[in-house]
Amino acid sequence: MRRRAYVSSVRTAAAAEKRDRVIEAAARTLREDASISSFSLDNVAKAAGVTRLTVYNQFGSRRGLLEAVFDDIARQGGLEGIADAMAIADPHAALDRLVEIFCAFWNRDPAVGRLHEAMATDPEFAAALIDRNERRRRGVRVLVDRIAGKAASRRARQDAVDTIFALTSYAMFAMLSPGRSVDDVCHLVQSACRAALQPLAR
Numbered sequence: 001m002r003r004r005a006y007v008s009s010v011r012t013a014a015a016a017e018k019r020d021r022v023i024e025a026a027a028r029t030l031r032e033d034a035s036i037s038s039f040s041l042d043n044v045a046k047a048a049g050v051t052r053l054t055v056y057n058q059f060g061s062r063r064g065l066l067e068a069v070f071d072d073i074a075r076q077g078g079l080e081g082i083a084d085a086m087a088i089a090d091p092h093a094a095l096d097r098l099v100e101i102f103c104a105f106w107n108r109d110p111a112v113g114r115l116h117e118a119m120a121t122d123p124e125f126a127a128a129l130i131d132r133n134e135r136r137r138r139g140v141r142v143l144v145d146r147i148a149g150k151a152a153s154r155r156a157r158q159d160a161v162d163t164i165f166a167l168t169s170y171a172m173f174a175m176l177s178p179g180r181s182v183d184d185v186c187h188l189v190q191s192a193c194r195a196a197l198q199p200l201a202r
Contacts, residue, residue: 019058019068022048026069030111036118036125041065066128073112074132077105086139091146092197096190098139099168103186106173116170137165144197152200163196 025048029039041062045052059065074080081101088094106112118125144160152160166172167189176185 015058018048018050018054022050022055022058022065023068023072024048026065027073027111030069030114031109036114036122039066063124063128066125069111070115070128070132073109074105077108077112079105082139086142091143092194095140095143095147095164095193095197098143099190099193100186102136102168103173103182103189106170107177107182112170113174116174133165133169136168137161140164140168144200147197148200156199160196160200164193167192167196 022044026039026044029044029047030036039062041052041055041059044065045055048055055065059068078101082098085094085097085101088097115125115129119129120126141157141161144157144164148157148160172189173185176188180188
């Protein structure tokens with residue numbers, strides 16, 4: 001019985017090591033390859049030194065591999081801190097912290113920019129990123145509702161959510177970044193978010 005348990009643990013560890021290697025190779029492909037079309041199960045398998053069947057068995061599809069890469073980039077980029085930010089008692093402070101987290105995330109990994117650029121030409125990348133971005137919108141909505149209380153109209157809330165969602169996007173970060181430090185961009189976005197909240201107090 002012990003022998004079987006040992007063999008099982010070795011196989012599990014080997015499978016986990018291969019999975020990590022594939023995810024690393026996939027992320028490297030996104031960062032370095034000239035064309036986003038090179039992101040395929042075949043090419044990633046070759047870069048990782050495994051078979052295509054191994055990649056397929058681990059992730060099921062190109063979309064499954066994309067999701068795993070997104071999860072890894074999010075983890076390394078500090079998005080796990082979002083839960084702590086949302087738990088801050090003061091919703092204004094929570095929003096400021098959320099902006100800090102996303103500014104740092106957008107700046108950290110060139111793969112993030114490549115992924116957003118790929119939205120224009122690759123429907124699968126676009127669908128995956130839209131799903132991810134909608135999670136950010138939901139977080140913004142929770143904070144806006146906490147700030148607005150019961151006084152603000154539905155239209156005012158929606159306007160605030162949509163504006164802050166746009167302000168905290170990668171596209172906005174990329175537009176504001178030239179000539180500014182990450183901290184400068186963060187402070188600018190925080191100020192704009194506060195301005196977007198002002199109609200809620202009327």
